[in-house]
Amino acid sequence: MIPVQGVENQTIAVLGLGRSGRATAAALAEGGAHVVVWDDGADTRAQAQADGMTVLDLTRDASWEGVSALITSPGIPHLYPKPHPVIAKAYELGVPVDNDIGLFFRSFATRDWDQFDTTPRVIAITGSNGKSTTTALIHHILRESGRPTQIGGNIGTGVLSLDPAHDGEVVVLELSSYQTDLARALTPDIAVFTNLSPDHLDRHGGPGGYFAAKRRLFAEGGPDRAVIGVDEAEGRYLADQLSMGPADDRVIRISSGQKLERFGWSVFARKGFLSEYRKGRQVASIDLREVTGLPGEHNHQNAAAAYAATRSLGLAPREIERAFHSFQGLPHRSQTVAEIDGVRWVNDSKATNVDAAAKALTAFQRIRWIAGGMGKDGGIEALAPHLGQVVKAYLIGHSARDFALQIGQTPYEISETMEQAVARAAAEAQPGETVLLAPAAASFDQYPNFEKRGEHFTLLVKALTP
Structure with a gap:
């Protein structure tokens, strides 16, 4: 832990009690601050209180007395589309707002x-x-x-x-x-x-x-x-x-x-x-x-x-x-997970947008492409110049049929699920080809995050190994 410097005997408020928020609260306390915390989730607040943290309702003006700074977690909007109500309150009261990165650079x-x-x-x-x-x-x-x-x-x-x-x-x-x-x-x-x-x-x-x-x-x-x-x-x-x-x-x-x-x-x-x-x-x-x-x-x-x-x-x-x-690469980022009978299997589940998927599609030759999920605004028509190496697409998830209308003359089939896409790609792939998971879409229709999607793909591929 890196104790935060320059906060001794000050009251510092922490908004958001995920991983970074809890670590921030601990580092502030280690630096001698009196730490008060708030989270929008009632269960999270209850757990924080059970862990000995001082939970204070920062939506109320009275809770701000003596507070010298508000430290917010990165995922909480501070300006657009509009500030979180607690951050807006800090602006109204003139309380400086910072995050754990700012605290790190002043304390390292x-x-x-x-x-x-x-x-x-x-x-x-x-x-x-x-x-x-x-x-x-x-x-x-x-x-x-x-x-x-x-x-x-x-x-x-x-x-x-x-x-x-x-x-x-x-x-x-x-x-x-x-x-x-x-x-x-x-x-x-x-x-x-x-x-x-x-x-x-x-x-x-x-x-x-x-x-x-x-x-x-x-x-x-x-x-x-x-x-x-x-x-x-x-x-x-x-x-x-x-x-x-x-x-x-x-x-x-x-x-x-x-x-x-x-x-x-x-x-x-x-x-x-x-x-x-x-x-x-x-x-x-x-x-x-x-x-x-x-x-x-x-x-x-x-x-x-x-x-x-x-x-x-x-x-x-x-x-x-x-x-x-x-260097073995990072999971879910152009990660080769297996080579089976001359076919390379690549997990790029992190390719959740068109730009990332385009980069993945230009990295390999003779591709059997698994794509789809929760499509983003604008669709995937911008991928057209990058589909020349795609032998066939296997489209999954919520946007599968929308994607099918946007990939021109590229051969495809609607696979719906990852299981079916992997099974069909495995049945059809030839030596020298690459089966590439590069979804060009978010995962939330079928998976909680891109990591779980990539892990499922990897598990299915590993099961193909003789």
């Missing part, structure tokens, strides 16, 4: 660091797609190189549940737009922006607000090094805003597909090869085609981001390359 450094030989560092990763894989890959590279490291934030452990830093440790944080949007302190040593595609637009009041939330990671704290994906206009804008000119190597531009030679420092992947350029000269190259844990151009962009971040820490190219080959 301690006087103990004066005794360290090497100052701990924080790498923070944000973006629309690929940030979980990039975060996990950076952590994996550091661990394989023998560097002390922890991983947390939007993946794994909540930030305040991490251990206090060790000498020379690198903490790797995945940060969502919900987390960066509100944090009052954002001071990573290295900040990474992977890419941007439309998501969470209702929560941020549109695409501009969504990008602004991501941009705060770079604008608020001024990282020593910024790794910026420049395959979209927003990334190019951000890189330009942060640099003093093309030779400024404090900004490392990364790309999957573009050749970036004119900058002070760049890393890009093209045709399966990763290249590092400095001051217009190539200084390293890695063949990514046989890195099984990072298939496809989207994962090559993740590799470029992780490479740039770890090179910023002084790791050698060959050291990073070795770690690439031992």
